[in-house]
Structure formats: structure tokens, C-alpha cells
Amino acid sequence: MIGLHHGKVQDGLAGLLLAAIAIPEQLATARLAGMPAEAGLFAFAAGGIGFALFGTNRFLSAGADSTIAPIFAGGLLVMAAAGSPRYVALVMLLSLMVGAILIVAGLLRAGWIADLLSVPMVTGFLAGVAVHIVVGQLPVVLGIEAPNGALLSQCVALWGLLPKTNVWALGIAVAVLAITKVAERVAPRLPGALLALIAVCGAVAAFHPPVEMLTPLHPAVPDLAMPNLSDVYQLMPLALIVALVCMMQTAAVLRAYPSQPEGPLHVARDFAGIGAGNVLAALIGGFPVNASPPRTAVVAESGGGSQWAGIAAIALAMALLFWGGGLMAWLPHAALGGILIGVAMRVLRVGEILRIARRGGSEILLVAASAILVVALPIQTGMILGIVLSLLHGFYIVARPRCLILARAVGTTIWWPPHDAPSETVPGVLVFAPAAPINFTNASYIRGALKAAIEAAAEPVTLVVIDASGVIDIDYTGARVLADYIVFLRAKGIDLALARLSAERARAQAMRTGLLETFGRDHEFLSVEEAIRTIVKRCGTRGAGDA
Numbered sequence: 001m002i003g004l005h006h007g008k009v010q011d012g013l014a015g016l017l018l019a020a021i022a023i024p025e026q027l028a029t030a031r032l033a034g035m036p037a038e039a040g041l042f043a044f045a046a047g048g049i050g051f052a053l054f055g056t057n058r059f060l061s062a063g064a065d066s067t068i069a070p071i072f073a074g075g076l077l078v079m080a081a082a083g084s085p086r087y088v089a090l091v092m093l094l095s096l097m098v099g100a101i102l103i104v105a106g107l108l109r110a111g112w113i114a115d116l117l118s119v120p121m122v123t124g125f126l127a128g129v130a131v132h133i134v135v136g137q138l139p140v141v142l143g144i145e146a147p148n149g150a151l152l153s154q155c156v157a158l159w160g161l162l163p164k165t166n167v168w169a170l171g172i173a174v175a176v177l178a179i180t181k182v183a184e185r186v187a188p189r190l191p192g193a194l195l196a197l198i199a200v201c202g203a204v205a206a207f208h209p210p211v212e213m214l215t216p217l218h219p220a221v222p223d224l225a226m227p228n229l230s231d232v233y234q235l236m237p238l239a240l241i242v243a244l245v246c247m248m249q250t251a252a253v254l255r256a257y258p259s260q261p262e263g264p265l266h267v268a269r270d271f272a273g274i275g276a277g278n279v280l281a282a283l284i285g286g287f288p289v290n291a292s293p294p295r296t297a298v299v300a301e302s303g304g305g306s307q308w309a310g311i312a313a314i315a316l317a318m319a320l321l322f323w324g325g326g327l328m329a330w331l332p333h334a335a336l337g338g339i340l341i342g343v344a345m346r347v348l349r350v351g352e353i354l355r356i357a358r359r360g361g362s363e364i365l366l367v368a369a370s371a372i373l374v375v376a377l378p379i380q381t382g383m384i385l386g387i388v389l390s391l392l393h394g395f396y397i398v399a400r401p402r403c404l405i406l407a408r409a410v411g412t413t414i415w416w417p418p419h420d421a422p423s424e425t426v427p428g429v430l431v432f433a434p435a436a437p438i439n440f441t442n443a444s445y446i447r448g449a450l451k452a453a454i455e456a457a458a459e460p461v462t463l464v465v466i467d468a469s470g471v472i473d474i475d476y477t478g479a480r481v482l483a484d485y486i487v488f489l490r491a492k493g494i495d496l497a498l499a500r501l502s503a504e505r506a507r508a509q510a511m512r513t514g515l516l517e518t519f520g521r522d523h524e525f526l527s528v529e530e531a532i533r534t535i536v537k538r539c540g541t542r543g544a545g546d547a
Contacts, residue, residue: 018312019317026064036083042321058306061296109268120363211332465497
């Protein structure tokens with residue numbers, strides 16, 4: 001009982017800290033989503049309750065999220081003006097659709113979908129999202145009229161409007177940003193954004209600066225209109241993108257903050273938990289919600305041990321909404337703009353970009369391309385093209401795999417790439433290692449690489465040993481192309497052997513397609529060295545003494 005009481009106290013304290021950090025962020029994210037401030041608190045409540053009922057992770061915090069808000073806001077602005085009744089109806093319909101997609105993904109146990117996006121692609125599109133956030137908040141921060149048009153044209157217009165900057169608005173935004181960032185650096189558990197907003201409210205009460213203020217919160221739930229089938233059809237691509245981003249971010253949060261360090265991850269079920277939060281958000285006047293990495297970190301690192309921490313934070317947020325909404329009249333729009341600029345700085349993963357540049361080789365180009373697409377095009381179009389680009393990059397890696405020529409490490413029986421250690425070869429023997437599954441996308445390429453290696457050999461090749469340790473799968477087309485080439489080479493007096501085909505799936509496919517039969521059972525070996533020694537001895541090939 002004492003332990004249970006202690007756990008509730010810890011959850012309560014974690015919930016208090018979560019509310020202090022989440023409430024300012026939720027109010028700001030509602031602005032980013034083109035919705036009234038109270039919608040952010042409704043979204044926070046819906047995401048937390050939905051996940052608490054259907055999710056499994058003890059720490060995960062769901063709610064309004066600055067990653068997906070600019071994505072769906074950019075897609076909806078072409079259909080309706082932000083804040084209009086039609087815009088609100090479309091947002092609620094989108095939230096319902098995103099929730100349905102996530103629930104279906106959970107029921108189908110489709111947790112693997114989150115792995116379709118590469119880290120460079122995600123890093124690039126987040127960098128583009130950060131640019132959208134900053135450009136979208138600059139008019140608020142500068143206290144000037146927001147220009148219309150595409151993102152790049154907005155940047156040009158903002159440059160021309162700089163002389164009209166309201167120094168009070170700029171000062172408020174800079175102060176909020178500075179306090180938030182200093183708090184993050186000095187004491188990560190300190191609710192810097194909340195402290196900044198309290199300080200700004202005090203300054204507004206004392207100096208009455210000429211800046212635009214928020215309106216009091218109105219906790220009324222908007223009517224949920226019956227969806228129009230044409231709207232459902234038009235919103236489906238956007239709903240799929242938002243759902244995919246939710247899956248990706250939820251999976252990342254679950255891996256970073258598992259309920260048990262060595263326990264299983266119930267990714268698919270937690271997709272359904274986020275989906276339930278989206279459905280509930282649609283019903284009570286919120287907007288699409290997502291798992292939050294920083295808020296989840298707050299719960300995990302402040303001693304929270306269950307979803308009761310999130311429920312406590314929701315209770316505090318609802319208390320503000322229903323009984324403290326009038327306090328928002330003391331809060332300038334520029335203050336929320338400063339918070340969102342801070343969010344953009346967090347979304348822009350500079351450290352990850354630098355790591356990719358140092359260690360990812362040409363994949364830094366994927367980061368740049370994804371960011372440029374999201375910045376230069378409508379955000380949802382840029383994201384679709386970025387996803388296509390990422391999948392094409394993965395397809396290219398499989399379609400054009402590395403094919404290595406191996407040599408024996410001196411003094412051993414290990415066959416390895418010759419540049420990694422002093423090595424030697426066996427005259428007349430070529431050891432060829434394709435580092436990929438052999439399938440319809442790359443079979444002809446691998447055959448061409450083998451042909452080129454045979455032709456480039458210093459001495460005539462009489463034996464080719466295929467090291468299949470990197471082959472995890474073989475489809476019918478790949479097996480057929482390789483089998484035909486085996487027959488062709490043997491007709492020219494070049495024997496072939498297969499070594500180290502250890503992957504269970506590849507071996508089963510090789511048997512099913514007849515590839516092992518083409519090699520011959522007496523030409524399949526557990527190691528390259530065994531293959532060479534056996535066949536050289538059997539056939540009396542030159543270099544037997546070296547083998």
C-alpha cells in the first residue's frame with residue numbers, strides 16, 4: 001500500500017511538471033494548426049485519455065504536436081481559411097480519418113510501417129518543417145501583417161516589411177525564447193516556457209504595450225458535422241501522410257522510453273492508442289494528435305510510472321480551460337510565437353544533420369533534397385515526394401548492390417576484402433560476394449558484375465566461388481538468371497561453387513527454385529576455404545598447393 005501511495009504521489013508530481021511544460025506548448029501549437037487556443041487543450045486531453053485507455057506504454061504523452069500541425073495546416077489552407085467554420089470542420093474530419101488509419105494499422109499489427117522512412121529523409125523533412133514554423137511565426141514575432149503566398153514569396157515580402165517591426169512584440173518573443181532556452185540548458189525539468197509566459201503577463205500588466213493579445217479561452221465544443229464524401233476523398237492523401245508521421249514518431253518514442261528496458265514493444269497496439277486519441281479529438285473539438293518525445297521524456301525522467309501522470313496533467317489543463325480562460329487576455333500572440341520559434345529550433349536536428357554529414361556519406365544529399373522539397377513546395381506535396389525519394393534510394397541500394405572480390409587473409413583460412421588486411425589469392429580462383437538479396441531488381445546487375453570480375457582477373461579463371469553470406473533472399477527471377485549464367489560459364493570451362501548460404505529463407509528459396517540443383521549438391525560448402533580445397537583437389541586445378 002505504501003508503495004502504491006508513493007507511486008501515485010510520483011505520478012501527481014510528474015503530472016504537475018508535465019502540465020507546466022505542456023500547457024504553453026499546446027496553446028502555441030493550436031496557433032500553428034490554425035485553430036483557437038482552447039483547441040490545443042482539447043487535443044491534449046483527447047490524446048492523453050485515448051492513449052491511456054488503449055495504449056500500453058507507461059510514459060508516453062500524446063497531444064497537439066508541432067511536427068504534424070504545420071503539415072496538416074498547410075494542406076488544409078488550400079481548402080479553407082484558417083479559423084473559419086469550414087476549416088474547423090475539415091480539421092475535425094481529418095483527425096477522425098487519421099485516427100481510423102492508425103486504429104486499422106494497429107489491428108493489422110502494422111508496426112513495421114514506421115520503419116519505411118529513413119533517418120536522413122526524416123531529418124530533412126523535419127528541417128523543412130522547422131523553416132515553415134519559423135516563417136509562419138515571423139509576422140507574429142515582428143508584429144507585422146502576415147503576407148500571403150508560397151513560403152519563398154512570404155520570405156521576400158517579410159524582408160520588405162522589416163522596417164514596420166513592432167519592437168514590443170519582437171522584445172516579448174525574444175524574451176520568451178531566451179528564458180525557455182536558458183531553462184532547457186540549465187535545468188531541463190524547469191518549465192521555462194511557463195515561467196516566460198508568467199513574466200510576460202506581469203510585464204503586460206505593468207506596461208500595457210501596443211501588441212495583439214489572445215482572446216479568453218472558450219471551452220465550447222464545436223458541432224461535429226457529417227463528413228462530405230468529396231472532402232474525405234480530398235483529405236485522404238493528407239490523412240495518410242499525417243498518420244505515417246504519427247507512426248514514425250510514436251515508434252521512436254516507444255524505443256526511447258520503453259515501459260520496461262528489456263520488455264517487448266507493443267508498437268501496433270500503441271498506434272491504436274494514438275488513433276483513439278485522434279478520434280476523441282475529432283469528437284471534442286481538437287485536432288490531430290501525436291506522441292511527443294519531449295513531453296514523454298518529462299514524464300519518464302520526473303518519476304512518473306503510469307498514465308496517471310498524463311491524466312493529472314489533463315486535469316490541470318481542463319481547470320485552466322474552464323476556470324482560468326480569462327487569463328489569456330493578458331498573453332500576447334508574440335509570446336506564443338517565441339515558444340514556437342523555440343520548438344522549431346528543437347525540430348531542426350542540427351546534431352543529427354552533422355552526424356549524417358560526417359558518417360552518412362552521400363546520404364546527406366537525401367537530407368538536403370527532403371528539406372528543399374518541403375520548403376519549396378506545398379508541405380504535403382514536398383513530404384510525399386520526400387517519401388518517394390527515400391523509397392527510391394532504398395530501392396537503388398538493393399538494385400545496385402556492392403559485389404566484392406575476396407582474398408584470403410595471410411596465415412588464415414578467412415576470405416575477406418583484400419584492402420582490409422594483408423592477403424593472398426589462389427591462382428585460377430575467383431571468390432565473388434554479392435552483398436544483397438538476389439532478386440528481379442538486381443540479378444542482371446550481379447551477373448554483369450561477375451562477368452566483369454572474371455574478365456578483369458589477372459589470370460584465366462577456372463573456378464568461381466560465390467560467397468553467399470550476404471544473400472538473405474533469392475526470388476525466382478534471381479535464381480533463373482544466376483542458374484542460366486552457371487550453365488553458360490560451365491560450358492566455357494569455368495566451374496562454380498556456392499559457399500556460406502546460411503540464411504534460412506534464401507536457402508529455402510534456392511532449393512525451391514532449383515538453384516541448388518544447378519550448382520550441384522557436391523558444389524555447396526560451408527566455407528570458401530572448404531570449397532576451394534575440395535574442388536581444387538577433386539579437379540586437380542592449378543594452385544592446389546597454395547590452397
